Amino acid sequence: MRHFAVVGSGPAGFYTAEALEKAYGDKARIDILDRYPVPYGLIRFGVAPDHQSLKAVSKRYDKVAESAGVDFIGNVCVGTDVSVAELLELYDAVILAIGAPNDRRLGIPGENLPGVVGSAEFVGWYNGHPDFADLDPPLDGAHAAVVGAGNVALDCARILSKTRHEFEGSDIVGHALEALEASAVRTVTILGRRGPHQIAMTPKELGELGHLEAAVPIIDPADFPPVESDELLEPGLRKSVGLLRGFADLPHNKSKQILFDFFAKPVAIEGDGKAERIIVERTELDEKGGARGTGQTYEVPASLIVTAIGYSTPPLDGVAYDERGTKFLNENGRIADRLYAVGWARRGPTGTIGTNRPDGYEVADQVVAAMPAGSAGDRPGAERLKRLLAERGVMPTDYDDWRKIEETETTRARPGSPREKFVRQADWLQAIGR
Numbered sequence: 001m002r003h004f005a006v007v008g009s010g011p012a013g014f015y016t017a018e019a020l021e022k023a024y025g026d027k028a029r030i031d032i033l034d035r036y037p038v039p040y041g042l043i044r045f046g047v048a049p050d051h052q053s054l055k056a057v058s059k060r061y062d063k064v065a066e067s068a069g070v071d072f073i074g075n076v077c078v079g080t081d082v083s084v085a086e087l088l089e090l091y092d093a094v095i096l097a098i099g100a101p102n103d104r105r106l107g108i109p110g111e112n113l114p115g116v117v118g119s120a121e122f123v124g125w126y127n128g129h130p131d132f133a134d135l136d137p138p139l140d141g142a143h144a145a146v147v148g149a150g151n152v153a154l155d156c157a158r159i160l161s162k163t164r165h166e167f168e169g170s171d172i173v174g175h176a177l178e179a180l181e182a183s184a185v186r187t188v189t190i191l192g193r194r195g196p197h198q199i200a201m202t203p204k205e206l207g208e209l210g211h212l213e214a215a216v217p218i219i220d221p222a223d224f225p226p227v228e229s230d231e232l233l234e235p236g237l238r239k240s241v242g243l244l245r246g247f248a249d250l251p252h253n254k255s256k257q258i259l260f261d262f263f264a265k266p267v268a269i270e271g272d273g274k275a276e277r278i279i280v281e282r283t284e285l286d287e288k289g290g291a292r293g294t295g296q297t298y299e300v301p302a303s304l305i306v307t308a309i310g311y312s313t314p315p316l317d318g319v320a321y322d323e324r325g326t327k328f329l330n331e332n333g334r335i336a337d338r339l340y341a342v343g344w345a346r347r348g349p350t351g352t353i354g355t356n357r358p359d360g361y362e363v364a365d366q367v368v369a370a371m372p373a374g375s376a377g378d379r380p381g382a383e384r385l386k387r388l389l390a391e392r393g394v395m396p397t398d399y400d401d402w403r404k405i406e407e408t409e410t411t412r413a414r415p416g417s418p419r420e421k422f423v424r425q426a427d428w429l430q431a432i433g434r
């Protein structure tokens with residue numbers, strides 16, 4: 001019998017476990033470990049609460065967790081409760097699927113001022129992540145800014161601009177819903193270092209901005225290159241740019257605005273004890289398509305500034321780390337003998353939920369190649385792990401516990417919402433009688 005530990009229960013962890021389960025059948029036991037008693041990673045804590053159809057992918061993950069050879073071991077933080085070296089003693093292979101939960105920083109003066117938050121924090125706050133339940137982002141000013149030109153920036157701008165009515169059917173957490181309803185924010189400026197042709201925004205997310213109840217997207221037509229040049233773009237990007245061009249023609253007839261400010265590089269954040277404005281340098285494209293500063297600067301007012309410029313994987317003791325890529329150092333997912341990385345911990349923070357599937361399957365293939373199905377293993381797996389955790393006073397949770405939490409969250413839901421998430425670790429544990 002082989003024993004495998006998959007660390008992280010986000011999409012990458014689940015697809016890897018699914019692939020291993022298919023390859024080994026009853027010849028292996030696969031344990032999916034997570035630091036939280038609740039699974040799914042960014043499906044729960046990242047994907048926007050008003051994008052419920054995407055979250056339905058978790059049904060597929062449930063099937064994996066409930067298959068005979070797979071166990072979920074929650075409430076165990078690898079690196080703190082148990083080390084990777086210890087897991088390698090206990091398991092035939094360890095696959096790290098811990099994602100990239102840390103915000104990349106701008107690295108400019110003033111970014112530590114109150115009012116500047118990373119998107120992981122802001123998104124975590126409205127999605128019920130326990131680490132950010134007390135974030136309390138300042139929403140009492142008329143101006144907010146989001147730094148970044150990807151879908152996460154769009155999510156943040158949209159959430160800041162929606163009316164309470166538009167959150168119906170979502171699972172946004174109660175504290176965020178109340179705060180957003182009382183918000184004074186009227187303008188959200190999205191700052192992109194380069195131009196419309198260099199965005200990483202997809203048509204679905206962009207299209208939504210054109211149909212908001214109280215907010216209208218605004219863009220300066222002068223920011224666009226000649227329309228003929230759109231023909232050279234790949235189809236998805238061309239569609240996104242077409243949507244942006246359409247925004248330039250919209251009437252400015254709503255009470256809130258989402259202002260696209262392209263060729264805009266933040267160089268400092270200023271304010272009297274808190275963020276009040278961003279100093280931005282106008283840029284132009286250089287020969288390689290990068291952003292080159294022009295020396296011309298201007299101010300963008302903002303008392304809330306959300307930086308959405310990417311994420312990093314935290315290092316883990318004893319695991320090779322790629323400082324430049326801020327992910328685990330790996331070759332096609334292999335870090336070292338019997339140690340692998342998948343998902344954002346392998347590739348960095350890019351791609352959709354679906355991108356993690358081939359990734360997980362590819363790494364599972366490598367595990368199979370190194371340890372063919374049917375070959376004998378001599379590691380003890382979960383039994384010893386649980387004994388070790390008990391000695392350390394760590395009490396793991398299982399999938400039945402998650403089901404109880406889920407049931408309670410569903411029961412607590414306000415009308416029209418699929419669930420009211422608990423936002424504290426203690427509440428999760430209370431829901432399962434701990």
Ligand SMILES: Cc1cc2nc3c(=O)[nH]c(=O)nc-3n(C[C@H](O)[C@H](O)[C@H](O)COP(=O)(O)OP(=O)(O)OC[C@H]3O[C@@H](n4cnc5c(N)ncnc54)[C@H](O)[C@@H]3O)c2cc1C
Pocket residue numbers: 007008009010011012013033034035036039040041042043046047048051054076077078079097098099100101123152155342343344345350351352353354356
């Ligand atoms: C704000 C945001 C919105 C997004 N929206 C979309 C979208 O609309 N559509 C789409 O296709 N994609 C979207 N994505 C991308 C998608 O979420 C990712 O592709 C995917 O979640 C990456 O999967 P992962 O398994 O690598 O990481 P994660 O989903 O981050 O999973 C990592 C898991 O590891 C666990 N973990 C972390 N550290 C430890 C540890 N030390 N010990 C034990 N467990 C640990 C975490 O609790 C978590 O469960 C979005 C991403 C973000 C950030």
